[in-house]
Amino acid sequence: MKKIKYLIVLTTLAVFTFSCESYTEGINDDPNNFGSSAPELIIGQAQLGWMQLAEGNEARVAGIFMNQFSGEDRQYLTIEQYSITASRFNDIWEDSYIYGISQAQLSKKLALEAGNTKLAGVAQIIEAVIYGELATLFGDIPFTEVNNADEFYTPAYDSQASVLAGVQALLDEGITNVEDEPASLYAGNRLSSAATWAEIGNSLKARYYLIAKDYANALTYAKLGISSPAGSLVSLHPGDAPENRNLYYQFMVDEREGYLGATGSYLEQLIDVNNATFSRLLATPGEAARHAYYFDGDDPNVTETGVFAQTSSFPILSFEEVKLIEAEAAQRTGDDPGARTAFNAVRTALAAQYNAAFLLQHLLERLY
């Protein structure tokens, strides 16, 4: 009987001791004192920062300035007249520095702490491209003093050339770190490409060397870049959720219908075979299909088969761009045959896309 009493007392004690422990565990962690997310998750935000740059407000404004789009209503009428104020670009800087670069840097830091150099490499490539785009768009931008508010409350602006040199260095580190990993690594459901991260890094190096007028390097790295149409890095817009939709579709259909058009744009002048205003010296097969892909009447095509459909993927770094960089860099460094080969690779890709198999032959027959 005594033994049983002991047992009961001991069991009860044990139960209380252990249950109390598990009950109070973690109770003193302050839920308002945020820790950090995993770098594998944070990288997604940095990638959205890049997508936003390539597909959002800045792309629309730049498109209007270059007459690839037209501003047709409200605030966009003023942009159409090249009237511009500094505050119009506030959100670009906010998206790029706060939601892009700082997240890429945080992701890189946490990944390196965890010994994940491949993720750090992806983060470096994303960080580099956002800096590269800002330097290209705005010239001098803050670079060396960014994200260090304690030391540099108002970061200094570094020269465009020094930022582009820094971007190349970041890309070099990134390319080394990602080794031979495919671009599907850490792309989530946001990005897609059949290329490797290194090829993407090299393509970006080619882009910024071309912008810096370093044609020899542009040529070298373009050849190491994306090498097939399937390698184009595209943003994905699957499903029906409004926030997942193609950003052009969101702007032109969901949010600001009628603001952004393409009436009289250079692309329309170039590929609209039925437009009698512009004389066409050369009838090009496949142009009707290409026009139908880009335009719905005079408007940018937001229908299901169009370039700006709700679920259309959007190229943020394309095979065509890399090949055209290669062609230009080759031509400028005196390699005309090399330039022609790269240029024809784009034609072949276009012929395949617009089902105009005889495009290349047709052109060559006419030209030579």
Add this chain to the structure above:
Amino acid sequence: MNISYTANENLVTDMSGSDYYTLNGFSSTSSGVAEGQPFAVLRGGVYERDANGKFVLNDLGFPNAAATKEFVGDPNPDWRGGFGTNITFKGITLSAMLETTQGNDVWNGTRGVLNFFGIHSETAIETIASQDLLNAEGSTIPAGTSFRGYEADFGGGPVAVDYGWWTSNGGGFGDVSEIFIEDASWTRLIEVSLTYSLPKNATSKLGIENIQIGVTGRNLALWTNIEGFDPDNNLTGASKGRGLEYFSNPGTKSFITTLRISF
């Protein structure tokens, strides 16, 4: 009779290094705080001007928008005043209350948008061009032809202010809001009431202590240069930011009659 007068001078002195912080408003025009400016100062786009204060014109003879926004108005009144009176004569009481606010600015966003769409009275004007005129889109209006708009000279000779200007930097969706800052001073007759108390000897026979009948009118009159809205309204409600107007509803006017019987 009572009279009140208040004046409140305020100045933001420290922003901890920040240039400007928006309290309420739009990206084009907002009410916010900035060092050396009164609280809730209005900030918006302005035209570019040279050292002599003259407009910097584009090739067409119209002013350009300046690259950066400026402080364009102060929604705080220079002073406020009130006047109340209460006169009783032989059971008839007349009371009235008047209030005034002077020197406060408002951003009239409604006018800007109505200009953009060409449905503000300002745009309902036809002019015959005195000479060949350019509009803000670069189209030429030949001398002697009629156009919807008017001639103006921004410093580079006469030009045609028409839809081209109203849909760009002369309208509400353009980059400039300084033209829509207006003096929103107002004076209002807040309330007038007239009551009559029946004589005691007449009511006491009925066992009633007092019978009072009255009529009151509220918000009876408003004197202001503002057109189309009540300048005492604030678009963003009971907020820190003030002085913004964008299609807000006017205040109501009301009449109240009273019959009060006390036993």
